[in-house]
Amino acid sequence: MTDFSIIGKPIAMVDAAGKTTGSGKYTDDLNLPGMLVGRILHSPFPHARIKRIDTSRAAALDGVVAIVTGKDAPNPYGILPVGHDEHALALDKVRYVGDNVACVAAIDEATADQALELIDVEYEVLPAYFDPEESMKAEADLIHDNKPHNLEKDYHHVFGDPDKGFADADHVAEARFIANEVTHAAMEPHSTLAQFEIDSQTGKRGRLTVWSSTQVPYYLQHKLSLVLEMPMAQIRVIKPLVGGGFGGKSEVIPLEIIAAIAARAARAPVKITYTREEVFWAHRGRPRTIIDLKTCVKNDGRITAVKARVIQDGGAYCSYGVVTILYSGALLGALYDIPNIQYDGYRVLTNKPACGAMRGHGTVNVRFAFESQLDELAAKINLDPADIRQRNLLQPPCVTVNGLRVQSYGLPECIEKVVERSGWKQRKGKLPRSRGLGIACSHYVSGAANSIIRSDMPHSTVNIKIDRDGGVVVYTGASEIGQGSDTMTAQIAAETLGCSLGRVKIVAADTDLTPIDIGSYSSRVTFMAGNATLRAAEQVKKQIAAAAARKMSCAPEELIFRDDSVFRKNGHVGTAAFGRPAEQGSSASVSGRVEGQILRGSLQQKRKDEGPKDWMTFEEAVVAAIDFHGALTGTGSYAPPPEARGGKHKGGGVGPSPAYSYSAQVAEVSVDEETGEVTVHKVWAAHDCGRALNPVSVEGQIIGSVWMGMGQALTEEMVWKDGMLMNPGLLEYRSPSSVESPEVEPIIVESIDPEGPFGAKECSEGSLAATIPAIANAIYDAVGVRLHEVPFTPERVLAALRAQRGQKKINLTEGIDPTAPAKFREHGGSLWFRGKGPERHPLDPARREGPAEAAGGD
Amino acid sequence: MEEAVGYLAKHDLGIRVLAGGTDLIPSMRQGLFDSEHVLDIRHIGELRGIRPRPGNGVEIGALTTLAFIERADFLRRHYPVLTEAAATVASPLLRNMGTIGGNICLDTRCLWYNQSLTWRKGCGFCIKKDGDLCHVAPGGTKCWAAFSADTPPALLCLNAEVEIASASGVRRMRLSDFYTGEGDAYRKLQANELLTRVFLPESSADYRGVYRKLRIRGSIDYPLAGVAVAMKRSNGYVADARLAITAVNPAPLLVKGVTEMLEGKAVDEALAESVGVLAAKTAKPLTTSALTPEYRREMIRVFTKRAVMAVANGN
Incomplete structure (x- = not known):
């Protein structure tokens, strides 16, 4: 019906x-009688041992009610059972600039801030690691003692017979792609209010109630129980209105536990709301990803094999990292019919805030690489980019070579729709100079078939x-x-x-x-x-x-x-x-x-x-x-059906989903060849959501995904200098404003999934991953340069254009790249303050005299 | 006014002036100013508004908002380069609050400076605030924080002057003398002084004007490089022209030699290009902001060329 x-x-x-x-209430809008304000002391060092914390001067300040440190909650926790490596407040070590050291609960914010300045912490500074490939070589001063070579986790998957696939191929493309680090930038900063009740029978400290801006109240309840050593039944978590999450609130964030510890110590309700800078430190965004990708096709465009080596710069804690690196490999499958896949994934620890889950978790950066490379191959064999995608479709219902069950599959219709609406056939290749069209596809899970904590x-x-x-x-x-x-x-x-x-x-x-x-x-x-x-x-x-x-x-x-x-x-x-x-x-x-x-x-x-x-x-x-x-x-x-829960290989639990959404997009861009600026004029975005339960909401999600993808494609990037985040605010971390938002034409495709409610599937994440390569491919169509590093900032685009024209090379891009030195150089406050600072990194543009030799490249 | 300069005289070491507050308030939250007092001058009516002085140009009160300047017909007709520059500042909401006086006095900016106290502790502070070294020019003793306002290059092209008041009286100076070229002590305004008015001379009226701004987003952002041009033509030849750049030095600068290069000539692509090369030589950008210095200098060249072409062709 x-x-x-x-x-x-x-x-x-x-x-x-x-x-x-x-009139709606977010966590920070809530107030309780006698409520205190909590403020957190953060580490100024990227890697250091805490030798001593003296809170006595701060505690003596009028208006300070309690000060808590790592000792007040020593139990480790983490969102994944395999990754219990976090302490809400550092116990013995800090692992990134911004790591949490102590919390003051005081009568107001000004008092708490003043008290933070009075806490004396003695650190022993340790060498730090900022570049994942360098970090993987580490022998000493490990970020976590139980993780040799700072390697959080690595996976090596072989499905089908990749060697045979390579041998059978007529054309091969191989390249390194880099996607820089981005964060969610949700409008509402994290906020938590915690209150202990007096047990009405015994008069002792009783139940804990926590109001928090979270995507996962039940995981929060579970982790609070673990850290505070209270039964879960004694803990109530309430989620008020939440102003956006995008994955940044999909695990327990330190302030949620710190607020509870502080409330326990202060014997009063405590509210903590992060500043925007603290939100950037809490992070859990999309890691900087290095993708070495090799794709092979026959002359007719059929893909014979894919080989990907992926390194993710995960930051200082596990967070969702093990899942992210698995998604990056698993979601090579289930979009196209790829008979042979080889995947090597490395999740590496570095002394930066932890990366975690972000909209399009794990798939976005690899999808950018794959869809870009597919376009290169299409050009090699003289095939229309839309056609090469249509030649590699799955034939559902089916199970992919890596064990993903696909039932409803609206991808063919998505491609048809965007090709038709954008006038692809008539306009592609016929636009004026510097203007181009690009196509790309993507997909995403409608929920993981296996929950984080394995159970029935x-x-x-x-x-x-x-x-x-x-x-x-x-x-x-x-x-x-x-x-x-x-x-x-x-x-x-x-x-x-x-x-x-x-x-x-x-x-x-x-x-x-x-x-x-x-x-x-x-x-x-x-x-x-x-x-x-x-x-x-x-x-x-x-x-x-x-x-x-x-x-x-x-x-x-x-x-x-x-x-x-x-x-x-x-x-x-x-x-x-x-x-x-x-x-x-x-x-x-x-x-x-x-x-x-x-x-x-x-x-x-x-x-x-x-x-x-x-x-x-x-x-x-x-x-x-x-x-x-x-x-x-x-x-x-x-509960997801057993047949949708994936293969038995190690790590096979991540990637399977009861249903996948599909997306195809065409982007129209123009490139200013003198400045390298890219303008996105229009995006046609078709999304197969199974059935649109609320079409206006589905369209909103598609438009939002395109917009967020465009941010990552063109302007958003966390810029690092020796572990310092150079842009921890929304002024310098540039999400697009309404001015550069293109017209987005959302197209809903309904494939009616056999198991979804009324046939519905997901619609909030799958579209994002297609936007970045669609723009990359459109830039290629416009000016003929293939960009391998995202975001496509004007300096990167211009460097690529100049290289293409064989113009005199000027070093346009070095400065913004994380030119991280191999080893942490004595960096912290005191030494620099006395003018005994280290030499700058040899690649630092500030050191350079005149034009550099290296090509800008991309 | 008297009361205001009185307060300044009394607290000359521990007071900051609040006009629009769009830069002051965030900076105070970051602990960049630790003054004990803030003097709110928003309600001094005589410092608000645009007053044409026939024969003597126009006088603009320091508290006139950027939005008001952007919409003022008189300026659009006679001093269009200022209108263009004002229209690009930040975002519409901020232009409703920000003032021309505040824009002229805007603190210089640097990624190592415009950060929270906690952040700056992590980098060991810098010359401009609490420290004694520079992170963008290591080993240097000079602060290179970039002057990042949009309207001053336009005002420089118009030979603007500013009025400065204190308890001991009023003085007037050329805007080009107002800036020092140092990133830390970037302006010649004592703590007991108040910038009160801007004067645009009659001789600069009716110049064509163009402002081009490099920024990553089409709104909100500070300039990463900016070029203002004012030009007078006669019979298809340049009668007079001035060009100033911003956001690539610790001060907004008039590019020397532009007038001579353009005077008496018909503007073509090649000429515009050489002006661009000249302007790029004046620019000394460092890693004080997003985008690399090399790129920003290159954009000064491109934007200058385009601005000169645009102004010569009547936009």
């Missing part, structure tokens, strides 16, 4: 007005309660972070129960009230929490149908639930036939509760006495069911 009344319609987010009017537990569970007031309350652990999870949940519940959207109330992400959901990450919520909602609603519907069927003297199967009423199928179409208004206003605006109360009076009783009928209102049907059962409840859960 495709005749839906709620889903498939553009619907405003259920929390939209709260956000636009300011469902990934999502949803409860529904309907009481006599006719209101439908949905309890879900899914975290609304601005992506529309609450709206999606309400839509699925309302569609299934045939009630109006206004009747549905969502209670979400409160560990005391809502059943466990593993969180908002890896684009899993619509697929998994959506399926759980669907199942819970169907369970409740069954109970209502049984009661209604008795009243209507028919079988429950004969009933249709729609437009706030229940009626019999036979012969009647639509509700107007039953002599009641088909529309109760725009149903979304009617409060179910008010209606219910009115109906509970005489009208309801009157209709009840009338005897058998051929339709009932939703409230009547509910009341009929409640007369039997008491309040109606239903529960539904979702």
Whole structure:
């Protein structure tokens, strides 16, 4: 049945007005009586042993209530079970500039800041590592003692017979690609408020409540329990409104634990909100990635083998690193039909903030390399870039050579649509000078088929309660972070129960009230929490149908639930036939509760006495069911099916998903050949989301992905000098502004997944990865230079253009590259302060006299 | 006014002036100024507004907002280079608050300076604030922080003068004498003085004008390089021209020799190119901001060439 009344319609987010009017509450908006402000002392050194911390002078300051250090919470934690390498506050070592050392809880921010200056810390500075390839050679002064050569993890996968694939090929392309480090830059900085209650029976310290801007309240509850040594049942995590996550809040961030430790020590509620600089230090963004890629094709364009060696500069802690490096390899599969794959992935530790999960987790940088190289090969064999992609399509349903099960596959339609809408066939190659078109594709998981903590537990569970007031309350652990999870949940519940959207109330992400959901990450919520909602609603519907069927003297199967009423199928179409208004206003605006109360009076009783009928209102049907059962409840859960959980090889658990989304994009750009500036004029972006439950929301996600991808492609980059982040703010870290945002034409493709809720898949991440190579390929089309390093800043583009023309080489790019020295040179405050600073790195442009010899290249 | 300069005289070591506050407030939060007092001059009405003085050019109050300047018809008609430059500053919201006086007095900028106290501890501070070394020119004793405002190069092209007031009276100086060329003590304004007015002479009126700004984003960003040109033509030949650059030195600078190079000539691509080469020689960018110094100097050349062509061809 495709005749839906709620889903498939553009619907405003259920929390939209709260956000636009300011009445909605984010964590930092919350205040409690007696609340203190927490401020954190950060390390000025990239790698140092803490020899002594003296907090006595700070503690003596008026207004300071408590000071906590690593000793106050010595248990290690980390988001992955294999990566418990973090302490909320450093125990013995600091590992990056910005690492957390101590926290002051004081009556106000100014006092806390003043106190930070009074904490004396004695450090023993250690050699530090900033470049992953250098770091991998380390023998001594390791970042973590149990990680030889500073290697967090490496994987070596061989699928099919790559050597044979290379031998069979007619053409080979091989190159090194580099994607520099980027971060999420969510609008809302991280914020946490923690409060311990007094146990009302014993008077001792009791339960802990934490309000936090998080994508993963249940993981937070779990890690708090681990670090604070409290049972999980004694900890309540509540997620207020969240102003964007993009992966940056998809694990436990130090302040979340620090706030709790500080509240425990201060015996008062403590709130910590990061400054923007602290957000950059907390990071967990996309790592700088070095990709050595080799792709082989036959003369007809068929790919015979791919070999990738990927090095990720992971920063000082594991975070999601092991998963990231696995995604980078696994997601070489499931987009095209690649018979032979060799993958070598290295996740390396360096003395910089930890990288983690970021929109398009693991796939984005490798996709940039792959799609760029595919274009090069297409040019070699004189094939249209759109055609080479069409010649390598999968034939689903199938399982890829690396064990990924693909069912619904809208990629062919995505390519067709963008080719058609962009006028590709007519315009490609015929645009004026310096203007070009580029195409690229991408895909992403609709949730990981295996959860981080391996267990047979469902990934999502949803409860529904309907009481006599006719209101439908949905309890879900899914975290609304601005992506529309609450709206999606309400839509699925309302569609299934045939009630109006206004009747549905969502209670979400409160560990005391809502059943466990593993969180908002890896684009899993619509697929998994959506399926759980669907199942819970169907369970409740069954109970209502049984009661209604008795009243209507028919079988429950004969009933249709729609437009706030229940009626019999036979012969009647639509509700107007039953002599009641088909529309109760725009149903979304009617409060179910008010209606219910009115109906509970005489009208309801009157209709009840009338005897058998051929339709009932939703409230009547509910009341009929409640007369039997008491309040109606239903529960539904979702666990990915075993056949979608991937191969048995080491690391095979990452990459498998119950369903994949697909995207194809065409970008139109122009390049200023004198300045190297790239302007993106328009992007046509087709995305296969299975089914668009809320088309306006899907379009928003596509546009957002393109925009974020364009940021990484052109302007965003974390710039490092010897472990110092040179641009820890939104002025110097340049996300695009509205001025350079191109027109984006989103095109929704619906492949109707057999297992998704109403056929839906993910739509929030998969589009991002296609944008970067689409722009790269468009630049190539415009001016004929192939860029191997992202972002394509004007200096990199100009250097490439000059090299192409054989013009005099000027060193345009060295300065912005992380020209990290091999070893940390005595760098910290005191020595430099006395003027005994080290020599600058020989490549530092500040040292250079006149034009450099090296080509700008890219 | 009297009250204001009185306060300045009283607290001359520990006071900062707040006009628009768009640069002062973030900088104070970063601990770049540790003055005890802030003097809020926003409500001194006499320092606001544009007053044409027939025969004597125009007088602009220091508190006139950049948005007001951008929209002023009189300036657009007679001093268009200033209109163009003002329109590129930061973003519309910031132009509503930022003032012309503040833009002229804008603190020089450097990636090693415009950072939080915690951050600067990590790098060991620098000459400009709390330290004694320079990270962009190691071994140097001079501060190279870049002057990064947009309107001063336009004002230099117009031979602007500024009025400076203190408890002991009022003085007037050429804007080109206002800047020192040092990154730390970058302007000749004592702590007890207030910049009150800008004067644009009648002799600079009705010059064509163009401002070209290098930035990564089309909004918000400070200039990474900037070129202003003012030109008067007669019968297709250049009668007079001045060109100034910004964001590539510790001061905005008039490029010497431009007038001589252009005077009496018809502008063509080759001539514009040589002006560009000249301007690029004047630029001494260092690693004080995003994009490499080499690239920024190259862009001074390209932008100069384009600005000269644009102004000669009537945009």
